[in-house]
Structures are given as structure tokens and as C-alpha cells.
Amino acid sequence: MYYLADTANTEEIKKLLHYFPLQGITTNPTILAAEGKKLSVILPELVKLAGDKMLHIQMISEKAERMVDEAGRYREQCGDKCDFYAKVPITEEGYRAIPMLKRAGIKVTATAIFTHQQALVAARAGANFVAPYVNRLDNISSHGIEVVSHIVKSFNDFKLPTKVLAASFKTVDQVHRVTLTGCYSATISFELLERLRSHPMTNTSVESFLKDGKDLYDIPF
Numbered sequence: 001m002y003y004l005a006d007t008a009n010t011e012e013i014k015k016l017l018h019y020f021p022l023q024g025i026t027t028n029p030t031i032l033a034a035e036g037k038k039l040s041v042i043l044p045e046l047v048k049l050a051g052d053k054m055l056h057i058q059m060i061s062e063k064a065e066r067m068v069d070e071a072g073r074y075r076e077q078c079g080d081k082c083d084f085y086a087k088v089p090i091t092e093e094g095y096r097a098i099p100m101l102k103r104a105g106i107k108v109t110a111t112a113i114f115t116h117q118q119a120l121v122a123a124r125a126g127a128n129f130v131a132p133y134v135n136r137l138d139n140i141s142s143h144g145i146e147v148v149s150h151i152v153k154s155f156n157d158f159k160l161p162t163k164v165l166a167a168s169f170k171t172v173d174q175v176h177r178v179t180l181t182g183c184y185s186a187t188i189s190f191e192l193l194e195r196l197r198s199h200p201m202t203n204t205s206v207e208s209f210l211k212d213g214k215d216l217y218d219i220p221f
């Protein structure tokens with residue numbers, strides 16, 4: 001499974017890019033609001049940090065035609081080097097926008113997906129990615145992982161090229177279980193990525209290795 005960072009915080013992204021094998025960055029209006037900056041200010045910063053990695057930016061327009069204009073504007077601002085995806089919430093207008101965006105040569109991530117069938121319809125419409133919301137499903141006594149696993153199975157069964165970008169995680173266990181579904185990628189907050197890659201026993205083990213080995217290895221510490 002590939003990891004993406006679900007954040008627009010440039011300090012967090014810089015820190016992650018230092019050591020974490022990130023495949024890209026995703027944002028949504030709520031994530032942007034937490035930064036207190038306009039998209040026009042933050043987009044160039046995200047583009048610079050993303051380099052040739054994926055950058056998924058969510059559309060705010062409600063009408064399909066406007067989503068296409070909006071996505072075109074961002075893609076132009078992102079430039080050729082950027083692997084830009086227009087995140088389209090899967091409303092009636094969102095479904096309509098997918099083939100229009102594809103015809104305009106813009107890659108699409110269908111977002112705010114809560115059911116297996118929404119994902120299949122988005123895939124049939126031509127979405128490159130679908131983003132099912134695991135934690136938000138779990139929060140309404142549904143089963144986020146089960147929804148993802150059904151989507152993964154159907155995409156495999158029907159040999160659909162659309163990939164799954166699982167989203168909305170709050171716990172390490174949710175990420176662990178989504179990985180076992182075989183889903184292609186997941187977008188995860190900075191705090192949770194940090195929790196995934198670390199363990200206190202790793203730190204205590206390294207400390208004791210250093211203590212035991214520092215006088216034995218012929219290299220400067």
C-alpha cells in the first residue's frame with residue numbers, strides 16, 4: 001500500500017518528506033481551513049513540496065462545468081511537473097464532472113465515498129482514484145474496512161483501472177486493517193503517519209545497542 005499525507009501543513013509535509021516514503025499529498029477544504037491560508041497562497045507551497053509526487057486538490061464548485069474550470073485553473077497553477085488530481089465530491093454534479101474532466105485531460109479522484117456502489121459508479125465514469133472514508137463510516141456504526149474491501153474486490157473482479165485511495169483514518173488499527181484489504185493507497189494525517197512508523201520498543205532497543213556498542217565500533221559517534 002502506498003502512503004499519502006492528508007495535510008496542508010507545510011512544516012508537517014517537510015518533516016515527512018525528510019524520511020517517509022510518501023507518494024503524495026491530499027487536502028480538502030477542512031484541512032485547508034485549519035491552516036488559515038487562502039488556497040491561492042498555499043497551492044504554490046504544496047506544488048513546490050510535492051515535486052513530481054501526486055497532489056490531490058479538492059474542488060469547491062457545485063456545478064460540473066465550474067468544477068472543470070476550477071480544476072483547469074489549479075492544474076495550470078501547478079505546472080507540468082506536478083502530478084495533479086482534481087478531487088471531486090461524489091454528488092450528482094460530481095459524477096457528471098468526471099468524464100468532462102477526463103476529456104479535458106485532468107485526472108480525477110472521486111471523494112466523499114461511503115458505499116461500494118458509489119465507488120463502482122465513479123470508476124465506471126472514469127475516475128482515476130476513489131476515496132472511501134473509513135473513520136467517518138465507522139463513526140456511524142457502519143464498517144469502513146468492509147466497504148473498502150468490497151471496492152477492492154470489485155475493481156479486481158471487473159479489471160477496472162481505478163485505484164483505491166482509502167481516506168479518513170483515526171487509528172493505527174484502521175490503517176492496519178485497510179492494508180490487509182489489498183487497497184492501493186491510503187491518505188493519512190501527519191500524527192497518524194508518525195504513530196505508524198514508530199514504536200517505543202524501537203527507541204529503547206536502539207538506546208541499548210548504542211550503549212553496548214559505542215566502545216566496540218571503530219567509528220566516531
Ligand code: E4P
Nearest residue numbers: 006026028131136167168169
Ligand atoms: C481525504 O481525501 C479526506 O478528505 C479526508 O481523509 C477526510 O478525513 P476526516 O474524516 O478525518 O476529515
